[in-house]
Amino acid sequence: MKLLSRLRVLIVTSWYPNKTNPIYGTFVREQAQALAKNHDVEVALFYPSDPEVQTKARQENSSAASGSLTVSGEVVSRLEEGVKTYRANLRFSGNPLKYLKGGFLAGRELKKIIRLFKPDIIHVHVSFPAGILTDFATLGMSIPYVITEHMSYLQEYTDKPPYRILLKHAFERAAKVLVVSPFLATQFQSLNWKVSPEYFPNVVDTSRFQLSINEPKNKKADAVNILFIGGMDQREVKGLQYLLPAFAEVYKEFAEVHLESRDNKKPHLHLVGDGEKRSAYEQLVQDLGMSDHCTFYGALPPEDMPQMYNQCDFLVLSSLKETFGVVLIEACACGKPVVSTACGGPETIVTDEVGILVEKENIQALAEGLRQMTNSYKDYSPEAIRTYAVNNYSSQVISQKLISLYQKVISS
Numbered sequence: 001m002k003l004l005s006r007l008r009v010l011i012v013t014s015w016y017p018n019k020t021n022p023i024y025g026t027f028v029r030e031q032a033q034a035l036a037k038n039h040d041v042e043v044a045l046f047y048p049s050d051p052e053v054q055t056k057a058r059q060e061n062s063s064a065a066s067g068s069l070t071v072s073g074e075v076v077s078r079l080e081e082g083v084k085t086y087r088a089n090l091r092f093s094g095n096p097l098k099y100l101k102g103g104f105l106a107g108r109e110l111k112k113i114i115r116l117f118k119p120d121i122i123h124v125h126v127s128f129p130a131g132i133l134t135d136f137a138t139l140g141m142s143i144p145y146v147i148t149e150h151m152s153y154l155q156e157y158t159d160k161p162p163y164r165i166l167l168k169h170a171f172e173r174a175a176k177v178l179v180v181s182p183f184l185a186t187q188f189q190s191l192n193w194k195v196s197p198e199y200f201p202n203v204v205d206t207s208r209f210q211l212s213i214n215e216p217k218n219k220k221a222d223a224v225n226i227l228f229i230g231g232m233d234q235r236e237v238k239g240l241q242y243l244l245p246a247f248a249e250v251y252k253e254f255a256e257v258h259l260e261s262r263d264n265k266k267p268h269l270h271l272v273g274d275g276e277k278r279s280a281y282e283q284l285v286q287d288l289g290m291s292d293h294c295t296f297y298g299a300l301p302p303e304d305m306p307q308m309y310n311q312c313d314f315l316v317l318s319s320l321k322e323t324f325g326v327v328l329i330e331a332c333a334c335g336k337p338v339v340s341t342a343c344g345g346p347e348t349i350v351t352d353e354v355g356i357l358v359e360k361e362n363i364q365a366l367a368e369g370l371r372q373m374t375n376s377y378k379d380y381s382p383e384a385i386r387t388y389a390v391n392n393y394s395s396q397v398i399s400q401k402l403i404s405l406y407q408k409v410i411s412s
Contacts (some may be wrong), residue, residue, distance in 0.1 A: 004035040006043045007406060010119035012134050013112065014126035015150070016047040016087075022302050025181075026123045027150075027326055029081075034203050034212035035402060036082035044084040044117045048106040048133065053089040066321035074152040075109050083119040086113055103129065112138040119143060119270035121406050124174075126150050128157050133317055135170035144175040148200065152323045152344065154187050157271050171195045175409045180324040183344035201348070202324050203398035206390050209333035211382055219311040224374050225270035227312035227336075229305075229327045230319070232275030239283050239318030239341060239360065240271075245368035246318075248375065267293070267374050272308060274299040290398075314377045315368065318362055319343045328355075335382025339369040354385050 009025040011032050015025025028045075038332065075088045078380075089357040090106040090385050110133055122138065124131045131147050134180070136409035147170070157163040171193055178187045185197045215239075217226060226247070231237035247269050253264045271294060272294055279297065285294045300308065315331035316340060317340040324345040327339050338355035340346040350357050358369040 003032055004051045007121075007403065008117065008119045008210055009035060009043050009406065010039060010114065010117055010122045011043065011045040011083075012122060012130045013047055013123050014049070014128060014130040016045070016050065018050055018052045018087075019333075020052060023299075024301070025125070025150075025273070027204075027324070029083075030205050030395070031125075031203045031398065031402070033081045034205070034399040037395065038399055038403065041103075041399075041403060043082070044086070044113065044119070046086045046088075046110055046113050048088045048090045048109065049102075050087040050089055050131070053087045065375045074105065074283045082118070103133065103173045106133050107137050110134065114138070114141070114143065120145065120410055122403075123148065123406075127154065127170060128163065131170040131174070132166045134174055136168075145173075146176045146178065146409060147171060147179040148180065149184055149187075149197070150323055151377040152184070152321045154184075158191060169172065170195050174380070175412070176405065181345035181348050183347065184323050194348055200350070200401070201328055201393055201398065202329075204326060204329040204333060204389065206386075206394040209306050209309060209330045209387055209389075211335045212223075218377060220268055222225045222265060224265045225312045226269045226370065226374075226378070227308060227315045227331070228269060228318070229272045229308075229315070230317070232273050232278040234276050236277060237320050237378075238273070239320050239343075240277070241284075242361060242363050242366055243316065243318035244269075244281060244284050244288060244290070244294075246363045246370060247294070248290050249288060249363070250370045251293055253371070254374075256395075267370070269294045270297065270308070270312060271295065272297045272300055272305075305330065306334065309336055312336060314338060314355070314373050315347060316366075316373075317341060318360075318366055319346075322346055325349055329389050330394045333393075335386045337373060337377050337380040337385060339373050341366070351388070354380070354388055 013028045015028060017024050017026050018146055028202050032043050032045050035041050075086050077086045080148060085312050087111055094218045122134055122143060124145055124147040127147055134145050146361050158167060177195050177197045179197045180202050182199050188197055215277055246377055251267055253370055282296060285291055309331055315338045317325060317328060319341055322345040328340060328346060328349050330337050338350060340350050340357055341360035342357045345358045356369045356373055359365040367369050
């Protein structure tokens with residue numbers, strides 16, 4: 001095997017966090033940062049569709065660009081946590097002409113970055129549009145690329161003939177196709193493409209999410225604290241339409257039937273997240289008579305999340321569909337057990353050692369899971385749960401596996 005003195009990895013991603021949406025594609029950022037911490041790896045990243053980046057015309061009329069930013073056409077580059085990051089506002093929406101223009105400009109900029117950075121390998125996250133861009137930008141080059149698919153709705157694109165043709169070409173040219181859960185691999189079975197996806201999990205920064213040594217100051221001491229984290233958009237994919245009635249059912253059992261948890265506490269639901277449906281969920285909570293027993297926090301900055309996990313007794317994930325379930329691993333890294341619907345990705349994560357799996361889109365199943373965990377969360381070992389997370393999903397473990405994969409691809 002040919003060993004490289006310093007591996008140069010270029011990440012091209014369709015999803016990536018920004019100030020407006022700090023959790024959008026956060027798992028891509030964490031993987032990039034994990035790789036960058038390795039002294040034998042140099043990492044650059046291209047995010048071609050960041051709406052916060054000013055267009056060229058706006059840049060010319062603004063003093064916002066400071067000495068810390070390098071502006072090249074419609075691309076802004078800066079060092080972000082050890083990763084040379086290129087952000088552009090080349091949108092892939094609107095009429096076909098706008099889409100083609102965005103794709104052409106993004107492909108042109110990607111070629112510039114490739115010539116400048118000279119990567120040994122390119123790692124694509126989310127095939128549409130990053131995989132298509134990388135496919136065409138590397139035509140005629142000897143640089144291999146790997147695609148990690150995160151989308152649970154890939155079929156929505158493959159159902160459209162133009163996108164299906166482009167995606168087929170991108171996937172079949174890839175040196176390796178990875179999926180973040182075995183569930184995602186099933187999307188490829190009906191396509192009859194020459195693709196053999198392999199399971200490769202997301203990374204979680206277990207150095208940020210840790211066991212709490214002391215009892216958090218803001219924890220409700222008189223309650224069993226249940227944490228939900230997720231978006232509240234119109235698609236309702238996070239399942240709050242099932243979770244809120246399930247929680248109300250369990251709470252009323254404790255209150256009206258005078259039941260109590262093992263430590264004589266009643267449940268309280270803490271909800272982190274925002275979206276168009278938040279007001280509707282708040283109204284549902286009021287209609288269920290649960291306003292005093294549910295707290296809505298809205299979207300919180302990433303730096304606040306470790307404390308939120310440590311203020312809870314367990315996490316609940318009620319999604320209809322998840323390709324992975326990063327919040328499950330973050331909770332486990334903090335030593336917290338979980339209740340999750342079996343909705344794709346969680347089946348790979350949730351073992352008897354760390355929590356309970358329940359049927360999705362089922363109020364009674366969710367209620368039973370909440371009921372069981374409310375009475376048994378203290379039976380779980382925080383240390384064992386954290387060890388599970390570190391051994392399987394930590395930056396050190398995943399980055400070393402990635403480097404080994406890259407070396408095999410490059411040498412083949």
